Structures are given as C-alpha cells and as structure tokens.
Amino acid sequence: MADELELLRRANPVPSGDPRFQDRPLNQHAERRLNQLLHSGRPRRLGRWAWSLGTAGVVGVVVLTLTLSGSTTMPAAAAPRPLVVEAGSTPVPLDRIADRAASDGSLPLRQGTHVQTWSMSLTSGAEARPPITLPEERVVRWKADGSHTELVVATDPNHPGKPVITDADPVPRTVEDGHVLSRQTYPPSWSDAPPWARPPHDAERLRAYLDEIDRLDAMDTSELLDAVAELLDNWTLGSRENAALARVLADAKGLRPAGAVTDRLGRQGQAYVYDDTARSGRLMLILDPATGAVLGMEDTVTKADPEYGLKAGDVMSYRAWMR
Template sequence: MTDELDLLREADPVSADTGPWRDRPLDARAELLLRRLPSRDQGRRTVRRAVWSLEAVAAATILALALTVSGTGSSPAVAAPRPLVAHASRADVPLAQILRRARAAAEDSSERSRRGSHLRTWSLSMESGKDAVTLPQESLSRWNADGSGSLLEVAVDPRHPDRPVIADGTPPRAVHDGKVLRDEKYPAGINGANESYFEDPPAGAPELRAYLAVWSPGADRDPAELISAIESFLAVWTPGPRQRADIVTLLSRIEGLRPAGKVIDRLGREGQAFRFTPASAGMRKLIVLDPDDGSVLDVEETVTRDDPEYRLKAGDVMSYKAWVS
C-alpha cells in the first residue's frame, strides 16, 4: 500500500488547490497521470487504470448500448474522432476583434443567461494495452429559478456525429437517431444534479472569474483551471451576451492562448480556433469561438506526446465538448 500511495503523491493528479474534487470528475490531465502510474513501477504488472471519471463510466455504459443505437443488425462505429483541423489565413478573425463584437452584442441586448445547456460530449475510455473508444453523448438540461429542472442524455449514433439528436423545445422533447440513457426530472432545490453554479453569474470579467473560482479553486490564478472552469460553467449555463463577452474577455487575458485559424467544428459550424498548451500537462486545448458573438462552440483536448502503453499518439483526441446552443 505504501508504494501505491507514494506513486499517487508523486503524480499529484489532484493537488490541494485543485478544487472540490469530491463533487466533480477528474479532468483529462489528472486521469492521464493516474493511467501512467502502473508503467512507472516496472516491477508491477500492468493493471487497469485506477480511477475513471464519472464521464468515462457513463461513456462505458454508452459503449455497451452501442448495438441498440444503430439497430440489432448493424455494428457500431468504433473509431475515435479525428482532431479538428484549423487553417490559418489572412481572413482569420483576431481574438481582439471577436471581443469587440461580443461587447457590442452585449450592449445591444437585454437577454440574460439561462440555466441549462445543450451539448455534445465525447471522451476516450481505455484499458492498458487495449483499444477502446466510446460513443458520443448529447445532453440537454433546463433549470428553473427555484432549482427544479430536467436532464435528458442520449447516446448518439456515431455514423451521424455532426447532427444534433435532441430537438429542444417544450417537453416532451423529441429524440432522433439515438438511445435515451437518462430522462430525469428534479424538484425544487440545489441538492440534485444541479449542485454547482446555482447562483446567477455576475456581470464583469473580474467578477465572473471570482465566481468561477468559488467552484473551481485555482481558476483565479491558473489559466488551465480557468479554461476547465469555463467548460464546467457552460455545462450548467447558457450564457447571455453579457456573460459571453465576459468569457471572451477572460480568454483574451490568458497568456499562451494562440490563434490557430478557421475550423469547421463538430456540428458543422465555422468558427475561429485558439490553442492553449499548459506547461508539462501533456495535453493541448483547442477552443473554438463563434467569430460573430464570441460564443464558445467547442473545446477539444488532445495529447501532445505518444503513450505506447495506452496506444496513444501525439495529436489523438482525448475528449471534446460541442455546445449545440
């Protein structure tokens, strides 16, 4: 037991200031560190990775349902998604210009942020020495001021990865070409599925960063934590123009966020991509913004170095999120 604890302490996948980890899944960097622990102990047999995030566990369930998504007579597609390809050109929209557009849109609109989100997610799930991928998942959540709400999660047919399968609108909501995994209704309160970010987000970039840091300690000083906190926030809220402008403001202040070029995102939309590579994390983030209003369209995470034990190559996609609306 002592050896295992020493390895965990050395890897430090969740440091003391990484936030309320007991209430949320580990991020991709933490999972990768944990997966590498067995290979760092040469005298130990290869074992399954120690910790799966809640997202990966759900993804494994989706894989088991793959045949029911496409029908009993067909086989599911099991190829991991290819990374988004950005093309730099003179027509690229700089982040500063996107920020100006987002601020202008905020000045001309009284629309407020809305509790709930509609997004597509995917994450790689692996065992040592084996290839294993999962199906994409689409979720739609809607929350009311009193904390009541609903959550619908669907496993998506991978043959049509760029087509939303949940039709938003007044319940019951239609589901096309997918397998319903969860369809939950929650009573008033904040102790159900909507535990985080239950307070209305504030106006102003500094205030929003402080708000994010309440739920993700480190977001007020660590760029990687800030980006992860924005992702978590967008899984609970659909921001209005003011919060969109504040998010772009926060992104524009991240040192090391570099323009990557135009890209067609996971849902077929044209966006402007920006790369961020945290120091010594082994991961790279690609953030795709709507160049017209600053909406976050996608966040993709790829590995930056090969990992033969888990059959990972530099550039492989570890996870992505694509916001439908």
C-alpha cells in the same frame, strides 16, 4: 426514444442532412473533482477524461469485442481527428471578439445547457483494449420553481441513424441512435455557489467566479478552461456574459488566436489554442466570431501513451454547446 431524439435535433442549429456532417471527424464532462485529486503530471490529465478508476488500473472499462444479445461483436468507434485551422485564415484577437459580443446584445442568459459530447474511454494494463469514442447529447432545462430536468441520449450527429456505442448501462454495448441513457427530474434548488449561481457579466467578477469553480490555489490556463467548460455545462451565456468571458480569456497566459475553423457541428468559428506541455496536451477553444459564444472545446493528446493505447494527435474529448 425517437421523440426525444427529434426534439434534440430540432434544437440543433445545423440540420442532420447537412453535407458538412458527412465529411467531419467525430468528439463527458470534465471530471473536475477527480482533477483536484489527481492534479499533477500525467495522472491529472487522465483525470480529465476518466469515467472511473478501478483497482486493476482500468479507466472507463470498455471491451471492443463484447458479444451483444442477438447480434455479433461491437464495432470500434473511429477516433475523431483533431480539428484543423483553415490555412491562410486571419486570427481574431479575443479583445475584438469581446467588443463584438458586447455590442451584439441579442442573446439572453439562460440557466441550463444543450451539449453534444464525444469522449474517449480508456483501459490500461495487460488486458487493455484500443480506446473508443462515446458520443452523447445532453439537455438540461430549469423551471421557474427551481427544479430542473436532464435528458441524456446516445447519438452521434456525424453518423445519424447508425448504432452508437455506450458504456452508461453500465455494460458497454451498442444501442440504437437516440437511445435514452437517462431522463431525470430534480427538485427545486437555489445554490449560491458557482457553477449553479448566476454568473456575473463583468470580467473581473467572472474571473473570480471561475476561480471559485476551480477551487485550486492558483488557476492556470488549463484549469481556467476546465472551469469554463463546467460553467457552460450549467448555463447558456448571454451576450454580456460572452463579452466578459472573452475578456477573461484574453488575459489567459498561453491561449493564442489560431484562425478560422469549422467545428464538429459544421459551424464557423475562431479557434484559440493552449499547448499544455506539462501534461502533453493541446486544448482548442472555438468561439462564434460574431456573438462571442463558445461553440466547442477540444482536448487532444500530443504525446503517445502506450499504457492507454494513445497516439499523438488522439482527440480525448470534444464538447459542442448549442442554444
């Protein structure tokens, strides 16, 4: 277990002892297919975060007071606070980011991903418990023969060495930092459908590629960002793809530049915010201002939902992509 965690940390661009970790707040993968089933109103938004749906209305069943074998009760994970844009910072237009990415040319396209996620697990109904945050790190690597491996580890870089809550076993419990949740090898596969197909590096074709990932009649900005997240969960983009993606995002209705922000791994980025008023949410995309690479994506609820124990400002999910 420790070996896998050490490999992950060596791949992380920010050292675990970096003091910026200690002062930062905490944030699985977007359930796109579930979103397609629950594509209107509040149920669709919850679909982005839901891990499972049960007949009793349970979403990602988690009990905060489970008694662990040989230990006391499970501690609740502190909910991360939303990232805050630096006061007085100058927003950078996405067109300018695209130009910088196009002129950079140093980053190659690579199939596979390295992503740290923080996602909220919820319950509803009479037996509902307070929400908790589940941190995981995932590395997917493809081989020349078309096979690939996936390693998923329970770890929170904001609290290195401390126990981590997981519900992937499937009984919710605490595990040691670096606990391997899954390690799988998949046989060769060469799909020609997005997001497994090689992404194009011009904006018009990339927009069509993302639209094929979404597969809904009319892709709005929220759905576009969901498709971007799914793309980045399968590919590590190169400079040309970063430039094309920035140009696609520059045309996204309602996505506005907000200014400088430090992401949850201590990296400096530029924030772009979309207020999803129809679903009472706020999406923040964070890009590297020099390379155009997407560093992270934050999903925050803007309206309290007592049924699920949510308060306005709760961070529902956060993904931090790394090379």
